[in-house]
Amino acid sequence: xxRGIILAGLLAQAxxxxxxxxxxxxxxxxxxxxxLLICPDARSGGMAETGVAIVPGPYSIHWNVGAxxxxxxxxxxxxxxTPWLRALGIGxxxxxxxxxxxxxxxxxxxxxxxxxxxxxxxxxxxDNAGLKTGEYDANEFAFTGAYSRQLSxxxxxxxxxxxxxSNLTGATTVGGLTTQPGRSVAGDxxxxxxKDFTIKVRPQALPATFRWGLNISNIxxxxxxxASGQRDFIPTNLRLGYxxxxxxDDFNSFTFANDFNKLLVxxxxxxxxxxxxxxxxxxFGDAQGGWREELSEVYWSLAAEYDYNRLFKVRGGFFYEDxxxxxxxxxxxxxxxxxxxxxxxxxYLTSLVQxxxxxxxxxxxxxxxxx
Numbered sequence: 001x002x003r004g005i006i007l008a009g010l011l012a013q014a015x016x017x018x019x020x021x022x023x024x025x026x027x028x029x030x031x032x033x034x035x036l037l038i039c040p041d042a043r044s045g046g047m048a049e050t051g052v053a054i055v056p057g058p059y060s061i062h063w064n065v066g067a068x069x070x071x072x073x074x075x076x077x078x079x080x081x082t083p084w085l086r087a088l089g090i091g092x093x094x095x096x097x098x099x100x101x102x103x104x105x106x107x108x109x110x111x112x113x114x115x116x117x118x119x120x121x122x123x124x125x126x127d128n129a130g131l132k133t134g135e136y137d138a139n140e141f142a143f144t145g146a147y148s149r150q151l152s153x154x155x156x157x158x159x160x161x162x163x164x165x166s167n168l169t170g171a172t173t174v175g176g177l178t179t180q181p182g183r184s185v186a187g188d189x190x191x192x193x194x195k196d197f198t199i200k201v202r203p204q205a206l207p208a209t210f211r212w213g214l215n216i217s218n219i220x221x222x223x224x225x226x227a228s229g230q231r232d233f234i235p236t237n238l239r240l241g242y243x244x245x246x247x248x249d250d251f252n253s254f255t256f257a258n259d260f261n262k263l264l265v266x267x268x269x270x271x272x273x274x275x276x277x278x279x280x281x282x283x284f285g286d287a288q289g290g291w292r293e294e295l296s297e298v299y300w301s302l303a304a305e306y307d308y309n310r311l312f313k314v315r316g317g318f319f320y321e322d323x324x325x326x327x328x329x330x331x332x333x334x335x336x337x338x339x340x341x342x343x344x345x346x347x348y349l350t351s352l353v354q355x356x357x358x359x360x361x362x363x364x365x366x367x368x369x370x371x
Contacts, residue, residue, distance in 0.1 A: 028326045032223040032232040035118040040097035042365035045347030046334015047303035048317025050257040052241040053213035058099040064215040065158035066190030068148035075102040078367035087359040092121030109149035116142045136170035160188040186220025207247040236264040255305040296322035
């Protein structure tokens with residue numbers, strides 16, 4: 001068996017974050033191309049991967065395409081870099097994300113695009129005798145185009161279309177079958193709502209903003225790595241969340257955010273034979289353990305951000321996933337330094353699970369905006 005295929009499988013399992021539990025029961029849902037769900041930016045990375053209902057910006061194309069029309073600036077571009085899974089001792093797995101958006105008119109809406117590139121490093125292939133047969137730089141990428149528009153003064157909606165390619169083996173022959181890049185086309189759709197209000201706190205009123213978001217991402221065709229191989233679901237994901245921002249005075253504000261996620265992928269056996277749309281609806285009621293296990297498939301995050309004069313930001317958050325469904329439990333910290341129309345953000349993740357692949361994950365982001 002070729003080591004490259006084994007490594008690719010281990011990486012896919014690591015992204016699912018399946019870990020041993022005291023009961024020994026692990027029923028984590030796995031999919032093809034899980035890189036599509038990796039948190040791409042340091043702002044949300046510092047806020048425990050909340051993002052569906054925070055202040056919109058370039059990275060909203062990942063978190064909630066519906067929010068783009070509400071972005072406060074005329075246009076924005078960003079870039080982020082994440083050294084990925086360094087706790088596994090592999091030093092050449094990296095995640096890159098490059099988004100852009102521009103308002104094209106009050107009635108015309110907002111357009112956006114992004115590129116995601118995920119490098120899995122150089123994989124060496126061997127035969128059953130352990131002799132080297134070749135090597136390949138495995139990688140995955142996605143190109144996304146999006147459109148968002150305000151439906152009213154407080155509500156906006158958006159859609160996106162993306163092309164996905166996953167090339168893990170470089171056309172290596174395995175078991176008499178020649179592998180090929182996995183390819184798919186998928187779509188996103190999202191809603192975003194925000195409302196300003198005041199809270200009466202003596203002796204003055206406290207300005208506040210409530211935000212709410214809903215996004216369904218990666219609704220697309222299954223993916224296979226051989227012409228006649230089994231086709232696997234891509235990670236269709238439902239994200240729902242809210243945030244509250246309180247402006248204490250002209251210089252200080254706090255934001256609290258809470259996101260909930262669920263993979264819209266069948267969890268029961270035989271899922272590979274289930275059609276796409278049927279699989280999405282089936283995912284709400286097919287857990288082996290009934291409704292209790294179905295609820296355990298929802299993973300959530302809670303976070304806060306302090307903003308001083310829109311110049312300096314400090315962030316923190318907590319992320320929880322049920323041990324049976326992946327066992328990702330971690331705390332995040334982050335900071336941002338913003339100056340005029342540009343800024344830099346960093347984030348750090350520390351896992352609450354011993355020997356976890358995500359331990360000590362760092363993220364770095366840059367952005368530029370135009371009025």
